[in-house]
Amino acid sequence: MDNRKDEKILAARIADQIGACENKYMITYTEFMDLHQRSLAESVIRDTGFRRYGFYGGYSEAERTIAVFLPEYIGTDSPEDYFRANPEDDPLTLIRFTHGKVGKELTHRDYLGALMGLGIRRDVTGDILVNSKGADAIVLHSIADFIEMNMTSAGRSSLSAVQTGIPDLVVPEQHFEERNVSVASLRLDNLLSAAFGISRSSAAEAVRSGLVFVDGIEMSKPDHQIDAGARIVLRHKGKAILSEIGRMTSKNRIHVTIVRYR
Numbered sequence: 001m002d003n004r005k006d007e008k009i010l011a012a013r014i015a016d017q018i019g020a021c022e023n024k025y026m027i028t029y030t031e032f033m034d035l036h037q038r039s040l041a042e043s044v045i046r047d048t049g050f051r052r053y054g055f056y057g058g059y060s061e062a063e064r065t066i067a068v069f070l071p072e073y074i075g076t077d078s079p080e081d082y083f084r085a086n087p088e089d090d091p092l093t094l095i096r097f098t099h100g101k102v103g104k105e106l107t108h109r110d111y112l113g114a115l116m117g118l119g120i121r122r123d124v125t126g127d128i129l130v131n132s133k134g135a136d137a138i139v140l141h142s143i144a145d146f147i148e149m150n151m152t153s154a155g156r157s158s159l160s161a162v163q164t165g166i167p168d169l170v171v172p173e174q175h176f177e178e179r180n181v182s183v184a185s186l187r188l189d190n191l192l193s194a195a196f197g198i199s200r201s202s203a204a205e206a207v208r209s210g211l212v213f214v215d216g217i218e219m220s221k222p223d224h225q226i227d228a229g230a231r232i233v234l235r236h237k238g239k240a241i242l243s244e245i246g247r248m249t250s251k252n253r254i255h256v257t258i259v260r261y262r
Helices: 004-024 035-048 079-085 108-117 141-150 188-196 200-208
Strands: 053-056 066-069 092-099 125-130 134-140 157-164 176-183 212-214 231-234 238-248 254-261
Touching (some): 035 053, 035 066, 092 141, 134 141, 141 157, 188 238
Antiparallel strands (some): 092 134, 125 134, 212 231
């Protein structure tokens, strides 16, 4: 997790964007970051003392996001709210892919592989939301024309690509299940075990490996105490929310309600 070189590069980039925002009174932003990079960026930004920023990926549940820095004249601290009201200023746009094979559903890996096959960097592309007819890919405006013109196939299927705006994004319906369980304590590893059906030792190892995020912050301690409403992400497994903390059982265990999204 602690790569000092990457952290220094990220800190320098963030300092540049904050400086441009403050000195030129303009909206500035980074490239796309994954959850680990976002957690690192959050720490770096807090250390600078800059307060008017947010993470934005085109929709509220986006996993890959950019950091957006807002000048004082902007009337909100929320990039998502501002870009919703001012779509012409949005640094992100949408590429809608439709595949040519009826009954053939391509996977996220198919679309990502085709994008990387064009020679573009991962940090200019955000989430790829797959549906039965194709996919919506969130990308930086700067690369959108290139993708629209050049991405003509994926997974042995021909594609049509049309550039449109973030307001046209179709977010697939999320499937979830609610679990009412009891846990020995509100430690992170206990709740991971209950939410994702893994052993407590596997949960602890996932935390130590940098795979677990709580409310967007990367966790490093399995014994971190979790509050009601916390959003827990286990990379490659999904996300869960500690919906409710209930009463103590006669055996000193705690009733909890966990909502797991798939």
